[in-house]
Amino acid sequence: MKLVECVPNFSEGRDKAKIERIMSVVKADSSVRLINYESDADYNRTVVTLVGEPEPMVNLILKLTEVCLKEIDLNHHTGEHARMGAVDVVPFIPISDIKMSECVALSEECAKKINELYDIPVFLYANSAKTPERESLPNIRKGEFEGMKEKIQEANWHPDFGSPSIHPTFGCVAVGARDFLIAYNIDLQTADENPAKQIAKAIRKSSGGFQYIQAGPVFLENRGHTQVTMNILNYQKNPIYRIFETVRMEARRYQVPVSGAEIIGLVPKDALIRSLRYYYSLEGIEFPEDPTLQDIVSDVKKYLLFRDFDETKIIEYFL
């Protein structure tokens, strides 16, 4: 069975009634599995995680676009996160039995229909981008809703689908296919942001670290400590345990304990097993042939200090 993940982001994170009206469309669609949705009031944005078959997924994205078009007017939207559309971005991610090229085709089909049905201009981004400048979403979105009014008229920035003028209330949207990534954060038991900053620099690609790691420091006001917040873009080449142990090694020089770690969204079972094998081999224990998801959950809590983690964060739970 071909399965894709889709993580649409829409531009409402404060008005709970409105969020629920929008989400009711998603919840009503039994053909696609809603993994979770998280609204952030500061960002004024909601991130929805969906897993399903290709065609039902496209149909649901169209329905989501329709309800967001009705509910959201970007002329009255403020928030800390950059945005250019009521639905801002729609990434398609291959999960099982489906190639990247098929996800690119799916994103193009979805983009075309969004434009045809709702007269919303659409940019293809990430692996679906037609030019290198459009691979990066921040690059497309620069100027945001307000700036896109003029930017989209420039020959360089005409949309991939639709006419070169944004929708007056919806704005425009980026649709594309990208690789799966693991959003992974490591807790440092200090309120001082410097260790997290130095450690992020040590491990991230952009400052000379591991090739598939994006990282930055963040202070969690509610929890009272800092984190190294990361995306792992390729967990085969930059496995979780290697990142975790490198962060631990760097943290030692600041005398800062690494007190926990968390996965935001989903993680493939294979990514966890690869890392658990490391810890088993340290202890000279043979890794079990077919561990249950419960076994895996208890092991990642023990070895990788995962918190707030259960089997519903593992993709295979839904397959």
Added chain:
Amino acid sequence: MKLVECVPNFSEGRDKAKIERIMSVVKADSSVRLINYESDADYNRTVVTLVGEPEPMVNLILKLTEVCLKEIDLNHHTGEHARMGAVDVVPFIPISDIKMSECVALSEECAKKINELYDIPVFLYANSAKTPERESLPNIRKGEFEGMKEKIQEANWHPDFGSPSIHPTFGCVAVGARDFLIAYNIDLQTADENPAKQIAKAIRKSSGGFQYIQAGPVFLENRGHTQVTMNILNYQKNPIYRIFETVRMEARRYQVPVSGAEIIGLVPKDALIRSLRYYYSLEGIEFPEDPTLQDIVSDVKKYLLFRDFDETKIIEYFL
């Protein structure tokens, strides 16, 4: 005082009398400091490390070229290392008070004179390359002495200085400016090459590891164990301690002890101090303000397990 390092490689590593005749020219020149020279019989090649001021350095390279032209005939040369010239490659490396752009100019001056004086065709490589394909020495040298006879006639591969035909006995040479690099090897106490291979893959840029690390596995027949052999292209961004600790962390899963490490050629004092600071901070000890080279040597033996290391491997010893 402007100082450059220059590391000419010449194609003789077996005939000791011949090597000494060639090196006598270098040893007789008191205006440039001979740091060391190492001949490898399997490679049939000698690597010379020199430090000095720009103009005396170019003059010495010309004298070295002249004696190698007289002593070496590549038509009778065999060896494991790829080569295209009697003097095969001449890199200029900024050491102190000199910019990369000045080293590029110096390499161009040297290349021009080699061609004018001895009618040897010269390729500019590394930072001196005029086209991206010539940045990589292996790319230029592909085909080696034997293949260059034809390759150099292709429009794409005409030399930067000289006519498009190799010298009948000398061949041709690559001259260029490049950044300083640290040649660094870590000993694994096993004859099994698999751990070294897996660890090299984990840390090197080309398979997803650190941005400024080149690495591969090697088995040292005489010593009876394997190594992870590396170049550190930027020790500020990929400091020695981080590489050492990551290799240690990875080696643990194979139950293989990391038993030592070595620097081939020279290392800047700053690279060692940066790494020692890590170990001092682990122990909560303040790092001394102005450590002597002897102190540094004893510390890197203790913390980084350097073997065969003394202060004459530290660049500052010669300044």
